[in-house]
Amino acid sequence: MSLLMLMVMSALAKNQAQARQVFNIDDFGAVGDGKTDISKVLYNAWNRACQSKGTSVILIPRRTYLLGPVRLVGPCSGAIELQIEGGLKAFHSPQLGTDHWITFRYIDRLTIAGGVLDGQGAAAWPYNDCSKNVGCKKLPVTMRFDFVTNAWIHDLTSLDSKNSHFNLFACREVTFERVTIGAPKDSPNTDGIHLATSSNIFIRDSRIATGDDCISIGTGSTNINMTGIACGPGHGISIGSLGGSRNEQPVTRVFLGSSNFTGTQNALRIKTRAPSYQGVVSDITFQDIIVQNAGNPIIIDQQYCPYKTCSSESSQVKISDVRFRNIRGTSSSLVAVAINCSPAVPCTGIELRDINLEYDGRGGKASSACANANGAAYGTQNPPSCLKK
Structure with a gap:
């Protein structure tokens, strides 16, 4: 094999590796026992992925992981994919005064695929009294998107949010596809998808059962x-x-x-x-x-x-x-x-x-x-x- 051919193959392999890198949260120390908070682990994986060029995949393996409130912020050097093969579970507590569970902010080219988000909302619903209490404290939205562009959220399930399931603000070119949203009909303010100041939003082939x-x-x-x-x-x-x-x-x-x-x-x-x-x-x-x-x-x-x-x-x-x-x-x-x-x-x-x-x-x-x-x-x-x- 000629030297030129070897150089070409090496360059192609390097480009492919750079084009799609996988960051498995278990490699960063995550424990999928549903009891150990992986917030710091996810931050570390996010920072590595966000700084990488090409497409970076943050992999959540087929286990249930406890996750505290996180804010994942860009801009990033390349496209980001959060691939959830298992599930993420919020804290059981009401988390009064917190407006988010998972927030994505200032990100272009974001994909979130598969898996289950369990908001454990029943602990918070008794505190959702803003209609009669002007001093009510905020409750966390399961997943917020602020200033996010060119995003695809698909084949994802969100259950029992403490507040709204998904909230979009100042977003463009976002598609929700084959998303399942579930909460009891008497759960307060559990809107499925709320959006404002956003354009070119597509919501397709999704099933939503909720209390708002x-x-x-x-x-x-x-x-x-x-x-x-x-x-x-x-x-x-x-x-x-x-x-x-x-x-x-x-x-x-x-x-x-x-x-x-x-x-x-x-x-x-x-x-x-x-x-x-x-x-x-x-x-x-x-x-x-x-x-x-x-x-x-x-x-x-x-x-x-x-x-x-x-x-x-x-x-x-x-x-x-x-x-x-x-x-x-x-x-x-x-x-x-x-x-x-x-x-x-x-x-x-x-x-x-x-x-x-x-x-x-x-x-x-x-x-x-x-x-x-x-x-x-x-x-x-x-x-x-x-x-x-």
């Missing part, structure tokens, strides 16, 4: 695409609540398609506070949705009030160009279509197309109720449309 919104979309969210979502139990998929802060960025270009809701408190919901600061919601499409025994299958609520003391003042959030297309199934409430818009800034461009919702109860037929809502209805309208043209 399956997916909640906050201010500054744009180009959000969700397909193949199975939601229930839970509070449905919500845009909002909006209008609670000054200078909120618009929520635009949101699409939900080919999804189903089973036994949810709501299904398709947009909610804004009243009174509120100014805001904008526009270009929203809900399409090809099946609901089974869902309360409030279609609801726009511009008088949303999460607290006992509420105001009769109007919302200042403008809602326009919202399309409900091919929505069918059964409603557990008599008012299957409730579009309650603000008298200060009425909804415009609301579209109801091929709506077929039956009341899933005894006595009465499903009905619709509209206020300050302008738009048009097409095709099947069961219950009859209440929109103003």
Whole structure:
């Protein structure tokens, strides 16, 4: 074999090794007994991986590891993959005053694949009293993404979060795929995926059963695409609540398609506070949705009030160009279509197309109720449309 050929093969082998390096946490001293905190071990593995060029894989072997709160920060020299073959378990304690369990921050090209995240949330749920206690302490989100770009989270299971399961802030180009989220229907504030100030977010083929919104979309969210979502139990998929802060960025270009809701408190919901600061919601499409025994299958609520003391003042959030297309199934409430818009800034461009919702109860037929809502209805309208043209 020629010297040139040997040099080429050596260079290729070096490039391949550099292209994908595996950092097994066991090699850094992790003990997978479910009792020994591996926080420092994971930090050490992360730092090594983050400083390496090419693609670095942090491997969590097929065991259960106890993990305390960690913040894994970039930027990194190359792409990072967290490959979870086993499971990570949070501390059993409530962890009052801590806003995260696992946080990823300032990272480009991140992959999280497989495995189970056990938030051990039952210990924290009795302390989730912010709706009645203004001095409530924060509870940890299972996994936070702050300023993360080009990420792929797939085939991952999150169970019993203490607070929300996943939270995205200021993220771009993030895909969730084949993610399973589970918490009891009475677990407070255990939103499946919450996002804000983020763009180009894709959520596909995922099953979410929880005690709050399956997916909640906050201010500054744009180009959000969700397909193949199975939601229930839970509070449905919500845009909002909006209008609670000054200078909120618009929520635009949101699409939900080919999804189903089973036994949810709501299904398709947009909610804004009243009174509120100014805001904008526009270009929203809900399409090809099946609901089974869902309360409030279609609801726009511009008088949303999460607290006992509420105001009769109007919302200042403008809602326009919202399309409900091919929505069918059964409603557990008599008012299957409730579009309650603000008298200060009425909804415009609301579209109801091929709506077929039956009341899933005894006595009465499903009905619709509209206020300050302008738009048009097409095709099947069961219950009859209440929109103003």
